[in-house]
Amino acid sequence: MTAAALTAAVPAARAATPAQPAPPSPASAAGAGTLSSTPTTPVSPGRALTLLQAGNARYAALRQAHPHLDAARRKEVATAQHPFAVVLGCLDSRVPPELVFDQGLGDLMTVRTAGQALDDAVLGSIQYAVQVKHIKLVVVLGHERCGAAEAAVEYVRTGIPAEGPLAEIVEQMAPAAREARHLPGDWVENTVRANVARVQEELASDSTFDGALVVGARFDLDTGHVTFEPSSHHRRA
Numbered sequence: 387m388t389a390a391a392l393t394a395a396v397p398a399a400r401a402a403t404p405a406q407p408a409p410p411s412p413a414s415a416a417g418a419g420t421l422s423s424t425p426t427t428p429v430s431p432g433r434a435l436t437l438l439q440a441g442n443a444r445y446a447a448l449r450q451a452h453p454h455l456d457a458a459r460r461k462e463v464a465t466a467q468h469p470f471a472v473v474l475g476c477l478d479s480r481v482p483p484e485l486v487f488d489q490g491l492g493d494l495m496t497v498r499t500a501g502q503a504l505d506d507a508v509l510g511s512i513q514y515a516v517q518v519k520h521i522k523l524v525v526v527l528g529h530e531r532c533g534a535a536e537a538a539v540e541y542v543r544t545g546i547p548a549e550g551p552l553a554e555i556v557e558q559m560a561p562a563a564r565e566a567r568h569l570p571g572d573w574v575e576n577t578v579r580a581n582v583a584r585v586q587e588e589l590a591s592d593s594t595f596d597g598a599l600v601v602g603a604r605f606d607l608d609t610g611h612v613t614f615e616p617s618s619h620h621r622r623a
């Protein structure tokens with residue numbers, strides 16, 4: 387669906403809650419590997435990654451806990467939020483971060499653009515999550531059969547620039563498609579991976595992400611599993 391209409395996903399990281407001094411109580415595990423109720427100190431990158439992995443394992447196994455969606459949670463987050471990770475994902479309807487990581491209200495900040503494309507608004511939203519909300523884990527979430535990657539491959543294969551709403555996205559993903567062109571295996575799949583790595587590298591080089599971990603990940607539409615890439619980066623942590 388390379389010509390799908392692009393309704394821009396509105397970055398969700400605009401909540402204007404002022405930064406709050408971190409209370410002393412540490413984050414602790416609750417029940418099925420979900421975060422206990424707030425308040426918490428900033429969750430460490432490793433802990434945040436573990437929470438996401440546990441949530442995705444539940445999702446893939448169709449054993450979701452559907453945490454943090456009840457009336458008490460709504461009330462709790464109505465006045466303050468302490469999300470533990472920010473996810474930059476694709477706008478694809480099959481890859482909603484809160485669902486594939488089995489998280490609830492107030493758990494994740496998410497930004498979604500076709501092919502995880504970066505621009506100033508996206509970068510600023512992630513910077514807000516890291517700097518103001520003290521989030522220590524940034525996930526770049528690509529996925530199998532990404533329409534934006536298919537369009538980028540088509541562009542590189544034919545030399546014919548994409549037209550319409552995907553044009554800018556395709557232009558941004560073209561370097562990944564070129565990089566992946568001669569790799570063994572599926573070109574689109576390799577483009578997805580190369581693009582995640584490029585976006586990850588770009589975010590990891592942001593000097594304002596002091597102490598935050600930036601990881602790349604790939605969502606498998608067939609199995610529901612998220613695979614985190616080993617080439618993660620710590621910024622001066």
Ligand SMILES: [Zn+2]
Pocket residue numbers: 476477478500501529531532533534535
């Ligand atoms: Zn996609």
